[in-house]
Amino acid sequence: MRTRIFAWGMWDWGSAAFNAVILTFVFSVYLVDAVGADLPGGTPASTWLGWFLAGAAAIAALSAPVAGRRSDELGRRKRSLILLTLAVVILVAALFFVRDDYRYLWLGLALLAIGSVTFELAQVPYFAMLQQVSTPATVGRVSGFGFAMGYLGGIVLLLICYLGFIAGDGDTRGLLNIPTDDGLNIRVIALLCAVWFLLSAIPLFVTMPENEPRVDRSAPKPSTAELYRGLGRDIRTLWQRDRNTVWFLLASAVFRDGLAGVFTFGAVLAVTVYGVGAGDVLIFGIAANVIAALGAMVGGRLDDLIGPKPVIVGSLAAMVAVGFTLFFVSGPTMFWTLGLALCFFPGAVQSCARSYLARMTPEGVEGQMFGLYATTGRAVTFLSPLAFSTFQVVFGSEKAGVLGLTAVLLIGLLVILPVRAPARAGR
Numbered sequence: 001m002r003t004r005i006f007a008w009g010m011w012d013w014g015s016a017a018f019n020a021v022i023l024t025f026v027f028s029v030y031l032v033d034a035v036g037a038d039l040p041g042g043t044p045a046s047t048w049l050g051w052f053l054a055g056a057a058a059i060a061a062l063s064a065p066v067a068g069r070r071s072d073e074l075g076r077r078k079r080s081l082i083l084l085t086l087a088v089v090i091l092v093a094a095l096f097f098v099r100d101d102y103r104y105l106w107l108g109l110a111l112l113a114i115g116s117v118t119f120e121l122a123q124v125p126y127f128a129m130l131q132q133v134s135t136p137a138t139v140g141r142v143s144g145f146g147f148a149m150g151y152l153g154g155i156v157l158l159l160i161c162y163l164g165f166i167a168g169d170g171d172t173r174g175l176l177n178i179p180t181d182d183g184l185n186i187r188v189i190a191l192l193c194a195v196w197f198l199l200s201a202i203p204l205f206v207t208m209p210e211n212e213p214r215v216d217r218s219a220p221k222p223s224t225a226e227l228y229r230g231l232g233r234d235i236r237t238l239w240q241r242d243r244n245t246v247w248f249l250l251a252s253a254v255f256r257d258g259l260a261g262v263f264t265f266g267a268v269l270a271v272t273v274y275g276v277g278a279g280d281v282l283i284f285g286i287a288a289n290v291i292a293a294l295g296a297m298v299g300g301r302l303d304d305l306i307g308p309k310p311v312i313v314g315s316l317a318a319m320v321a322v323g324f325t326l327f328f329v330s331g332p333t334m335f336w337t338l339g340l341a342l343c344f345f346p347g348a349v350q351s352c353a354r355s356y357l358a359r360m361t362p363e364g365v366e367g368q369m370f371g372l373y374a375t376t377g378r379a380v381t382f383l384s385p386l387a388f389s390t391f392q393v394v395f396g397s398e399k400a401g402v403l404g405l406t407a408v409l410l411i412g413l414l415v416i417l418p419v420r421a422p423a424r425a426g427r
Helices: 002-025 027-035 045-074 076-096 102-132 139-166 183-209 224-241 241-273 278-306 308-326 334-361 366-379 384-395 396-415
Strands: none
Touching: 002 027, 002 076, 002 139, 002 183, 002 241, 002 278, 002 396, 027 045, 027 183, 045 102, 076 102, 076 183, 076 224, 076 366, 102 139, 102 334, 139 183, 139 334, 224 241, 224 278, 241 278, 241 308, 241 334, 241 366, 241 384, 241 396, 278 308, 278 334, 308 334, 308 396, 334 366, 384 396
16 A cells, blocks of 8 residues: 555656646746747737636636546546546647747647646546545545645756756856757756656556446446536535535635635746745745645644644635735745745645545545536636736735735635534544
8 A cells, every 4th residue: 555655646746847847937937938028919928828727727627527427437547647647748748849939929828728727637537546545544644645745846846947957147057058049948847847747657557556437338438418417417416415515615616726826926926026036936936845745744644633624724824814914024035934934834725625525525436526626626716816916906016916815715714614524534
């Protein structure tokens, strides 16, 4: 079992290549700040990025539960994960062809959006495997281990990227002296990320057994329309039988979007509002991943001791307090101090939310439930960007975006409060 747990965690370790490097700290910044810097017209590249990712979120929201249901019923959870992971690897590698020219912006945005959809779908069978590598007594710490591995992978990979390809000035960068012409030093990072993710995922592909099918594989496959009708029936049944789970899915969707907003806009705020140097943002990202990994491990342990709900509530309350305080301070020093404090809690919340649902889910429908988990999360992905921009407009200040993100976290906290905690082993 320990071998499978480690292999399962290695997929999370490898996924940092997409989450931390491609989507958050490196390639998305390259698209907006370099490739799209001279984009004609009145719409900035950052706005186009938001629209492309919003479209990707909508597609993922519609696709995830059906994909999870199909892999559950046919016993093809592992197969689905392998195919989707390979697709992400190919899409990430293709980013190498996005040169530092605004005419390549659309290629980069399209690859990033399709990669985002594919990665979201890959997480459905991966999350569903949590019950295959844990017991009711260890699900919290195993979930925390996975998230910690993801953050640690981000630390190592961001450090490699910074030292090897980005640090320094002039026409070549990093210890490898990669030329900056046409953004080559950043484009090579995309190839590194593809290889990193592929190699990290192989242990899980080798060690994890396939789940047992729930239907006869030789029977005619249901159409997509039939799958959606079945999904609708399942949702109605879930609402009638266990509304607590439905409310949890809704609550987690809100606070997970708040967490995503913190990571998505944190680097932007650091540079534009708090005066952190553009090169130092990557260093902050490395430190943030260290803190988040620690938070995930601590949160996982506390999850098994006291249950996931107290950890989620306490962490969200702390993030609201820190976020509110950030609005009233200025300068790089305060951003580093409070920003790193803020980063301690997302790992704990994410880990406990995943174990929360795993504890509530009957055996055999894990993929379907985590598909709904992905769908509800994606259904409200507009909240953080909308709150971020709206607060900036209303208050006439970029800094007010911090209050917008804090408001989303506060709403998530209030919605989770009446949700009953799941039963724990031995209780």
